[in-house]
Amino acid sequence: MTHTLHRLGNSESLRHDIVFTYMPSNNINHVGSAPKLRKFLEICRDLGAIKIGDTRKGNEYVQGSLENMLNNIEDRAVVEAVFDNEIKAINALKAIKEADLGLSLVVSGLFEQTRECCRKAGLNMHTVNQSLGIWGRTDKLPEKRGILELNTMCGHGMVSVSFIEYAVKKIKTGKWTPEKAAENLFKCCVCGIVNTTRAVEILKELSEEKG
Amino acid sequence: MLINSELCIGCEKCNPYCPVGAIYTDASEKVSKIDLTECVECGSCLRQANCPVDAIYQQELVWPRTIRSIMSDPLTITEESGIAGRGTEEMKTNDVTGRFRNGYVGVGIEMGRPILGAYMSDVEKVTKAVAAYGVVFEPCNPLTTLMSDQTSGKFQNELLGEKVLSTIIEFTVPINRISGIIKILKDVSKQIDTVFSLGFISKLDSDEMFPLNHILDEFGINYAPNGKTNVGLGRPLFKEKGELV
Numbered sequence: 521m522t523h524t525l526h527r528l529g530n531s532e533s534l535r536h537d538i539v540f541t542y543m544p545s546n547n548i549n550h551v552g553s554a555p556k557l558r559k560f561l562e563i564c565r566d567l568g569a570i571k572i573g574d575t576r577k578g579n580e581y582v583q584g585s586l587e588n589m590l591n592n593i594e595d596r597a598v599v600e601a602v603f604d605n606e607i608k609a610i611n612a613l614k615a616i617k618e619a620d621l622g623l624s625l626v627v628s629g630l631f632e633q634t635r636e637c638c639r640k641a642g643l644n645m646h647t648v649n650q651s652l653g654i655w656g657r658t659d660k661l662p663e664k665r666g667i668l669e670l671n672t673m674c675g676h677g678m679v680s681v682s683f684i685e686y687a688v689k690k691i692k693t694g695k696w697t698p699e700k701a702a703e704n705l706f707k708c709c710v711c712g713i714v715n716t717t718r719a720v721e722i723l724k725e726l727s728e729e730k731g
Numbered sequence: 732m733l734i735n736s737e738l739c740i741g742c743e744k745c746n747p748y749c750p751v752g753a754i755y756t757d758a759s760e761k762v763s764k765i766d767l768t769e770c771v772e773c774g775s776c777l778r779q780a781n782c783p784v785d786a787i788y789q790q791e792l793v794w795p796r797t798i799r800s801i802m803s804d805p806l807t808i809t810e811e812s813g814i815a816g817r818g819t820e821e822m823k824t825n826d827v828t829g830r831f832r833n834g835y836v837g838v839g840i841e842m843g844r845p846i847l848g849a850y851m852s853d854v855e856k857v858t859k860a861v862a863a864y865g866v867v868f869e870p871c872n873p874l875t876t877l878m879s880d881q882t883s884g885k886f887q888n889e890l891l892g893e894k895v896l897s898t899i900i901e902f903t904v905p906i907n908r909i910s911g912i913i914k915i916l917k918d919v920s921k922q923i924d925t926v927f928s929l930g931f932i933s934k935l936d937s938d939e940m941f942p943l944n945h946i947l948d949e950f951g952i953n954y955a956p957n958g959k960t961n962v963g964l965g966r967p968l969f970k971e972k973g974e975l976v
């Protein structure tokens with residue numbers, strides 16, 4: 521699954537969007553991986569991740585609470601942590617390296633920033649997945665960049681265009697704050713990887729636009 | 732997914748959650764309904780709308796409609812990959828699997844993403860085009876297992892009318908064949924009625940640079956400044972022949 525690969529945005533905005541994905545590999549190191557996955561999430565949560573999530577069983581809302589989510593992690597889960605701050609991400613990388621849990625870690629974000637984070641945490645970039653954009657009938661996509669940026673924050677496309685438009689309308693009419701709207705977008709992304717800090721900024725811009 | 736018209740009170744709470752706009756209001760009956768041709772069985776309306784009268788329900792899915800759920804509902808765990816979602820472990824565990832070696836490129840063509848979704852007939856146009864170039868599709872990928880002939884990229888005919896939110900065509904080619912793949916994708920992208928998001932996977936060269944950038948530049952392909960990086964923390968670390976680490 522390409523998941524966090526195709527997040528659209530300008531470099532300034534993406535600078536505040538760093539997502540870690542942590543997972544075991546089938547038949548190599550998946551047996552007994554559940555406590556390691558949980559430990560990873562606890563490290564990230566304690567060091568300032570704004571969101572943590574579990575792709576296998578669903579985010580904190582799908583599972584009823586953050587505690588349930590942590591308790592229900594299974595071997596072979598894929599778990600995530602979202603950071604909006606480079607320093608916190610570097611500290612988490614150092615702690616994960618130190619914990620030496622032995623599962624695979626993927627860092628999603630600006631490549632030059634990832635390079636710098638890895639250097640500071642004493643890690644090396646091993647394999648890279650590069651997005652080469654959208655091909656085909658791009659004329660059928662929404663024109664507003666902000667809508668595409670919010671939609672692509674969920675790798676499974678669960679943050680629908682109509683729900684983004686609905687949220688913008690709610691902000692414009694004063695029924696939702698941008699923060700509440702961002703949290704509601706997060707709920708739709710069952711893996712829990714919507715960056716709510718970035719989403720707030722994009723929602724504010726969209727709700728200030730005319731029309 | 733279906734809505735029980737007897738129960739629905741037409742509050743329209745569920746409508747905005749649908750990623751493909753399949754939920755509509757029947758003006759005469761004053762209830763919401765689901766267009767089953769468009770519905771990709773992603774489960775979002777059922778999970779998120781919190782229907783006040785529990786009118787939304789999952790009907791029993793039968794083949795070939797089941798593939799909509801496999802490819803569109805992130806919480807469906809597929810047999811082939813053993814993980815939730817529509818893809819595979821791909822580069823996320825490459826530090827321990829060694830699936831992508833030096834000199835090779837992993838190609839991921841995510842059909843229907845973003846937003847539009849894809850009919851399997853469009854997916855087949857792309858699989859056939861790359862198959863004709865001799866690629867070998869990733870065996871663990873659920874889409875590969877749906878092909879009736881993996882050498883031609885053909886699917887069973889009964890699948891072609893199914894619509895999915897997205898599905899990933901995955902294969903690996905030697906770096907010297909990537910230009911040919913780009914040419915094919917440029918061409919076939921004009922023949923489909925949807926979009927795909929394209930991703931290339933590669934190990935980094937000795938100075939930590941992505942070895943494909945000069946090829947992408949040659950074709951005038953814009954690559955995003957962001958993406959995914961496996962940082963090599965998995966154990967035991969896969970060693971290629973001659974590698975010291």
Ligand code: SF4
Nearest residue numbers: 739740742743745782
């Ligand atoms: S949320 Fe429930 S009651 Fe409201 S329109 Fe949808 S199905 Fe009908």
Ligand code: SF4
Nearest residue numbers: 749770771773774776
């Ligand atoms: S299951 Fe998904 S695609 Fe189908 S109606 Fe519900 S939200 Fe729309």
